[in-house]
Amino acid sequence: MRPKAVSTNTPDVSEQPDKRSYAVGGERLTAPKAAPGLYLVATPIGNLGDITLRALETLAGVDLIACEDTRITRRLTERYGVTAQLKPYHEHNAAEMRPKILAQLAQGASIALVSDAGTPLISDPGFKLVREASSAGFSVIALPGPSSVLAALSVAALPTNRFFFEGFLPPKQAARRARLTELARLDATLVLFESGNRVQETLADLAAIMGARDAAICREMTKLHEEISRSTLAELAQSAATLETRGEFVLVIAPQPEGAQAMTADEVDNLLRDRLSRDSVKDAVAHAVEVSGRPRREIYARALELAKGEHGKD
The missing domain is CATH 3.30.950.10 (Tetrapyrrole methylase, C-terminal domain)
Structure with missing residues (x-):
């Protein structure tokens, strides 16, 4: 159902906005209070005009917006007259903030999670929060949208x-x-x-x-x-x-061309050196055989030579 228009006479959205409202094209619209749960809201990757109407209604209707950088998210909320509270949630404070967000969800809060740009969790924080929220039985709702x-x-x-x-x-x-x-x-x-x-x-x-x-x-x-x-x-x-x-x-x-050849010896050596620096010879060989397209016997012999060479440097 289309949100009810509150006023069309005040294009300046900063003047006495309703607590749960947002503005589009100079028209201020009310937003229903969002149902309890965690909302994953995709936000523009650059052009603020790419925000969806559903995202705006949700951001205006939640109790709290958890965001990477409040300064960046505030540009979006101010553009559309959204006044929901902003709280930082990023990789450096996630361990501290996650229990607090989960506690608020347990009390029936509605919380939106946004990244600085694009879809949350895609190379951005949020996976652990979503996992723990869903494990605790809270609703987790995705609002799709911009993605670089x-x-x-x-x-x-x-x-x-x-x-x-x-x-x-x-x-x-x-x-x-x-x-x-x-x-x-x-x-x-x-x-x-x-x-x-x-x-x-x-x-x-x-x-x-x-x-x-x-x-x-x-x-x-x-x-x-x-x-x-x-x-x-x-x-x-x-x-x-x-x-x-x-x-x-x-x-x-683009994908590798059809009929591409197996890895060269130098490519196999680079792969093995990287894997041997963190894996056992057995695991490094298994991985190299899987991705290289070369025989196991050859890979194993080369891994032993490289491992021996590295030990010889110690």
């Missing part, structure tokens, strides 16, 4: 029938290259996040490991300076020196 992952996939002009979302890669090059070597074997379009200060290094590593593939760099999606670059990884890495590195990046990489 799906937005980038839709404009990359690459296959979308099967994709793998990796999120952020390891910051150190050795671990990053080892992970990319594993990802290179997947028969799916890859979606990665990267920060501006590392995007050039990551493109260089991608080109070294998957250079022949088509890819897209998506920067500042839905914002004023949105930029989409499509080419091969090798060409994108070559032009990375002139890349504008301000903002947030989503990298989309």
Whole structure:
């Protein structure tokens, strides 16, 4: 049922707003009190006009909005005249805040969880809260909406029938290259996040490991300076020196070509070195055999040589 209009004469939403109301196009609308539960609300990834009407009604109707950064979420709530209380919930205070939120849910509160941008839990805090809230029997309701992952996939002009979302890669090059070597074997379009200060290094590593593939760099999606670059990884890495590195990046990489060859010896060595640094020889070999396409006997012999070499350095 459409919310009841309260007033159409006051376009300035900051003037004496109702406690549970929001404004769209200069019209102030009432929002029913949200039923008890935890609401996972997707918010715009850049353009504030991408918020859904259901999201606005829910944000206006809950008792509390838990958000990563109150300053960022306040830009959205002030834009639409939402006056619900904001409380920070992020990776640094989650252990302290989670029991408090669960206690409020137990008392019948309605709480919205939002990230700084996009869909909560996707490379953002919230998994443990959702798990514990659902385990305790509280309602957990998803309000779908903006997602940089799906937005980038839709404009990359690459296959979308099967994709793998990796999120952020390891910051150190050795671990990053080892992970990319594993990802290179997947028969799916890859979606990665990267920060501006590392995007050039990551493109260089991608080109070294998957250079022949088509890819897209998506920067500042839905914002004023949105930029989409499509080419091969090798060409994108070559032009990375002139890349504008301000903002947030989503990298989309095409699947490996049909009939791709097994990993090279150097790729296997990189993979084994990374795995041996944290796993037993047995586990490292099992993983390398699974993703490399090379014989177990060969992988095992190489793992022993590498392990022996590392011990010889001690």
